[in-house]
Amino acid sequence: MSTRLMRQIQKLKLKQIEVSQKTGIKYKTVNRQCIQGIKTVRVAERYAPYLNCDPQELLEFTTRAPRA
Secondary structure (H helix, E strand, O other): OOOHHHHHHHHOOOOHHHHHHHHOOOHHHHHHHHHHOEOOHHHHHHHHHHHOOOHHHOEOOOOOOOOO
16 A cells, blocks of 8 residues: 555656755655654645645545544
């Protein structure tokens, strides 16, 4: 299963190291977020301008268990 971030990077035919250099985010962090996904709007907003997309397109949504 690939994350939305990973799919967007592949769609633009970029490498993670290129994304790292453009965004100023460490390569190790980009790699981890490609595997685990982006959970916050703040992080998605850092990537979006460089990946030519809306931040909402990068967020991974998880379903929560209903509260008791």
